[in-house]
Amino acid sequence: MPLTRTLDDSTVVITGASSGIGTATAYALARRGAAVVLAARSESALRQVAHQCWELGGRALVVPTDVTDLESVRRLADRAAAEFGRIDAWVNNAAVSAVGLFDEIPVAEFRRVLEVNLLGTVHGIKAALPYLEAAGGGVLVNNASVLAEVAMPYQSAYNATKHGIRGLADTVRQELRVTGRGQISVCTVLPATIDTPFFRHAANHTGRELVPPPPIYPPEVVAETIVRLLRRPRREAYAGGAARLLGLQWRLAPALVERTLGWYAHRTQFGPGARVDSTGNVFHADAGARRDGGWQGRRRQLVRMTAAFGLAAAGTAVGTMAAINRRSRLGR
Numbered sequence: 001m002p003l004t005r006t007l008d009d010s011t012v013v014i015t016g017a018s019s020g021i022g023t024a025t026a027y028a029l030a031r032r033g034a035a036v037v038l039a040a041r042s043e044s045a046l047r048q049v050a051h052q053c054w055e056l057g058g059r060a061l062v063v064p065t066d067v068t069d070l071e072s073v074r075r076l077a078d079r080a081a082a083e084f085g086r087i088d089a090w091v092n093n094a095a096v097s098a099v100g101l102f103d104e105i106p107v108a109e110f111r112r113v114l115e116v117n118l119l120g121t122v123h124g125i126k127a128a129l130p131y132l133e134a135a136g137g138g139v140l141v142n143n144a145s146v147l148a149e150v151a152m153p154y155q156s157a158y159n160a161t162k163h164g165i166r167g168l169a170d171t172v173r174q175e176l177r178v179t180g181r182g183q184i185s186v187c188t189v190l191p192a193t194i195d196t197p198f199f200r201h202a203a204n205h206t207g208r209e210l211v212p213p214p215p216i217y218p219p220e221v222v223a224e225t226i227v228r229l230l231r232r233p234r235r236e237a238y239a240g241g242a243a244r245l246l247g248l249q250w251r252l253a254p255a256l257v258e259r260t261l262g263w264y265a266h267r268t269q270f271g272p273g274a275r276v277d278s279t280g281n282v283f284h285a286d287a288g289a290r291r292d293g294g295w296q297g298r299r300r301q302l303v304r305m306t307a308a309f310g311l312a313a314a315g316t317a318v319g320t321m322a323a324i325n326r327r328s329r330l331g332r
Contacts, residue, residue, distance in 0.1 A: 003088050003139060003230050008033030011084040012230070013076065015067055015124055016094030018045035020196030021143060024219035024291045025091060025226050030058025032227070037080040037087075039065035039073075040094065041285035059084075067094045067120030068112075070127075077127040089139040089230050090128035092121040092165075096282045097158040097198065099269075100205030109203050110157045112282050117161035118168070125172060129184065137183030139230050142169045143222070146190045146243035150250045151258065152213075152265045154206060166190075166236075173235070185233035190247065191222045192240030195295045203280040209273035212295055213265050215242045219291050 003010050012029055016022040018040035026036045030053035038046045038053075043064040050060035061083050065076045080087050095117045098109040121142055132138035148166035151159050166188055173186040196219050199210045217240040225239040238244040249257045280286070 003137075005088055007227070007230065010088040010230075011035045011037065011080060011086055012089040012091065013037040013039065013080050013087055013124075013128065014091045014093060015039045015065065015073075015076075015120065016143075017049055018042045018285070019201075019290050020198060021191070021194060021219045021222045022091075022093045023049050024223035025093070026053055026058075026060070027056060027291075028220065028223040028227050030054075030056040030060065033057055035059040035061070035084045037061045037063060037076070037083070039063050039067070039076050041066055045285075067123055068115040070123045073120075073123040073127045077131055081131050086135040087128060087131035087138065088135055089141065090124060090132070091141045091143070091226060092124040093143045094120050095143070095158075095161075095198075096202070096280070097155065098203035098205065098280075098282055099154050099158075099199075099210055100203075101154065102156040104205050105157060105203075106205075109279060109282050113157035114161055116282075117158070118164045121165050121168065125168075132184045133181060137185075139185045139187060139233050140169075140172075141187045141189060141226055141229055142166075143226075144169070144188045144190055146192055146238070146240075146246055148188070148190055149247045150261060152269075153262050154265070154269060170235075186235075187229045187233050188236045189222060189225055189229070190236060190238050190243050191225075192217055192238070192243035192246070194219050194222055194240070195292045197290055197292075201281040201286055203282045204275050204278045206270065207274060207277075209271035209275050211269065211271040213268035215240070216295050217242075 012034055014022050014026055014036060017026050017038035026038055026049055029036050036053055036058055038049055038060055040046055046062040050062050053060035063076045063079050066072045077087060096113055098105045098113050125140060128140055142165050144165040145162045147155065147159050148162040169186050169188045176182055176184050193212045193216045195216045199212050202210060204210055222239040225237050229237055
């Protein structure tokens, strides 16, 4: 079910609100008059976001939170309810990444990515459910990325967590229905590549400059998708047309698209610069209240190559399915 109240009378908790998609979502909700509860590790960045939310006509509460700590997340929920009287929606958005070959990513970093992305979502759901039920219903939104459905080389830890988040959301949704709590909606967002500081903040063990593989969409695309889910919940929603196309291709011809996407990501995920090993923001916050990652020029430069890749992959996938169908008919 949608929010039990209009957006301008709703309280929405957002984790990972100090930059990127979380910041863009906070601004989108503030423009509609919502009360947003901003959670992340960096208090200074959160305060900048909160100031802008007030300027946009919303209300904002800053609650520095480490999502890997269940008690910290529960305190976040308690503070939100104490300040605004209830919680109507919760957006699990906090995420980090360690980029590199699987056998070159330190185990401590791999574990931390699992703790932030997957266990952080677990903690968010656990903290949110009692308050959503007390409010008479509401919406849980989990940001899972299109990498919850497909896979990309050099992103093994991130891929694993996003696949896990999608499965977790499906299971919780089932359990809520069968236990008579269907008034709480569980939604999963699957964005394409988004122009945020994510690639600049990721731990990097490739020796090369990390860049987002195109096509690259502005974070507002995801923010508006989340707003629509709060108003009219759905099981899953893609953000960015490329995400929908990739998901379709993967379902039609998974082996072929796995190889094609691996080749494509291997050639588009790195820039010309060299980089020394870095742990990025995996263990320490470095967000700066910035929505975008400064990749607008790259979006424009590579749009033709991306369109060509998408059309070629789609055509190949359709051709493969046609061949499979022909073989199936002949084998009857």
